Amino acid sequence: MEQSSSVCPAVGLELPGRQKESKDMKQDGETQAVEGTSDEALTDEQVMAGEAQDRRNIWEPSFYYSLGKESFHFAGHDISIRESMDTFGALIWPGAIALCEFLENNQQQMNLMDKAVIEIGAGTGLLSIVASLLGAWVTATDLPDVLSNLTFNIRQNTRGRSRYAPQVAALSWGQDLDRDFPCPSFHYSYVLAADVVYHHQFLDELLDTMRHFCRPGSGTTILWANKIRFQSDLRFTEGFRSSFNTVLLTELPQQGVRIYKATAKE
Numbered sequence: 521m522e523q524s525s526s527v528c529p530a531v532g533l534e535l536p537g538r539q540k541e542s543k544d545m546k547q548d549g550e551t552q553a554v555e556g557t558s559d560e561a562l563t564d565e566q567v568m569a570g571e572a573q574d575r576r577n578i579w580e581p582s583f584y585y586s587l588g589k590e591s592f593h594f595a596g597h598d599i600s601i602r603e604s605m606d607t608f609g610a611l612i613w614p615g616a617i618a619l620c621e622f623l624e625n626n627q628q629q630m631n632l633m634d635k636a637v638i639e640i641g642a643g644t645g646l647l648s649i650v651a652s653l654l655g656a657w658v659t660a661t662d663l664p665d666v667l668s669n670l671t672f673n674i675r676q677n678t679r680g681r682s683r684y685a686p687q688v689a690a691l692s693w694g695q696d697l698d699r700d701f702p703c704p705s706f707h708y709s710y711v712l713a714a715d716v717v718y719h720h721q722f723l724d725e726l727l728d729t730m731r732h733f734c735r736p737g738s739g740t741t742i743l744w745a746n747k748i749r750f751q752s753d754l755r756f757t758e759g760f761r762s763s764f765n766t767v768l769l770t771e772l773p774q775q776g777v778r779i780y781k782a783t784a785k786e
């Protein structure tokens with residue numbers, strides 16, 4: 521594989537803005553060190569300095585929960601996630617942790633290496649970070665107002681560590697999908713979704729978004745982890761099961777989390 525290629529090996533298509541990270545990326549005939557080649561996470565100061573410009577005009581958490589950080593260890597790396605009480609998308613939810621554990625423990629069954637992966641409702645980015653550290657070519661998406669914190673967490677935890685630099689993009693469920701993520705140019709092997717089903721108004725749009733990325737003939741697999749809380753969660757699950765071929769991969773009774781795998785009905 522070409523070190524500087526932006527062609528996703530899983531789909532054979534040029535994906536905008538995607539760059540493979542390499543410790544020895546060659547440019548203009550010379551071997552140049554690229555930013556963040558250390559296995560250490562960047563310090564807050566490094567990340568914040570690099571993003572000062574980006575963050576000048578966009579939302580960032582105003583109130584930090586507890587010490588403001590949660591720590592994890594997945595895929596051989598310490599991961600530090602910045603949280604906030606400002607929005608649902610700035611907290612880590614149990615579905616994300618459960619799916620990270622599942623992916624780490626089932627790498628043969630769900631091999632993400634060199635696969636194109638999109639996460640919808642990525643929130644703090646923990647799941648996208650773990651998918652990236654497991655070798656996937658990740659696009660993390662969410663509503664525009666949480667992208668700043670999502671980008672911060674992803675950069676801090678993947679720079680210099682991941683095979684491919686993850687991308688962050690706005691994606692509001694059901695909106696402008698044919699314009700912003702047209703098929704087949706935007707084809708993903710996996711769609712990841714964690715705790716995207718709870719008490720909100722966009723459950724139909726969420727299912728439409730899953731259908732958009734997981735079409736007959738696409739070979740796409742959805743991995744959806746959710747804590748089941750409300751009756752509406754069960755109604756969504758019924759719609760999900762009738763839209764796709766589904767398998768309940770695991771159920772974690774203590775956390776109340778179920779993890780489903782789904783493929784398109786041909």
Ligand SMILES: C[S@@+](CC[C@H](N)C(=O)[O-])C[C@H]1O[C@@H](n2cnc3c(N)ncnc32)[C@H](O)[C@@H]1O
Nearest residue numbers: 609612613616641642643663692693714715722
């Ligand atoms: C409960 S949080 C889960 C966050 C993360 N996946 C996790 O498990 O930690 C739900 C996420 O869905 C996002 N979300 C809610 N409504 C959305 C919509 N209409 N379009 C896109 N994302 C949405 C929120 O911003 C939030 O990040």
